[in-house]
Amino acid sequence: MRGRDEETGEFHDKSRKQKRNEALDVLALGEKLVSLTPAQLARLPVPEDLLPHIAECKRITAHIAHKRQLAFLAKHMRREEEATLDAIREALDANSDTGRREVAMMHRAEDWREKLMSDGDAALSKLLDEYPQADRQELRTLVRNAQAEKAKNKPPRAYREIFQVLRTLMLPAALGLIVADSGEDAEAVEEDADDSQD
Structure with a gap:
């Protein structure tokens, strides 16, 4: 009672x-x-x-x-302890946010791959405007090979490679978005780094 x-x-x-x-x-x-x-x-x-x-x-x-x-x-x-369970819940929430960002990045890479396959050099120019560090020649070769594979009904090896190249290209930007969203955390990391150098 x-x-x-x-x-x-x-x-x-x-x-x-x-x-x-x-x-x-x-x-x-x-x-x-x-x-x-x-x-x-x-x-x-x-x-x-x-x-x-x-x-x-x-x-x-x-x-x-x-x-x-x-x-x-x-x-x-x-x-x-309740604090332990709360820490697990917070980490799960953070992981789900990261997962959503990763899925969004993968969809973006798939969209760019389709644009490259359909629009060719015009889409490649737009991609290079957004990601200037991309290798124009590598992407152009992969697109050409993917189109040839599709025409000959071969396994889509180059098509898959395009996705991997785009994913690698977009990953730093996605990680940058994660840091930008947690502005206070980024500042705290910078302060910790400054303190450790002193």
């Missing part, structure tokens, strides 16, 4: 509904962690003692057993 403080009239403990909602939030967080790849999981500040439980939950595929193991994982997660 929760009871009330006689002096202030406040409840001593959280209500049953609050506890249930918090437990469901932790369970949802556990589901997200289980759905991540090992590389994505490694980037998060997940405590070492939770990793075996996450791995076990991934291993179990039977529906009821999986749900039971997920509940067991959530039980262990609730034992962690």
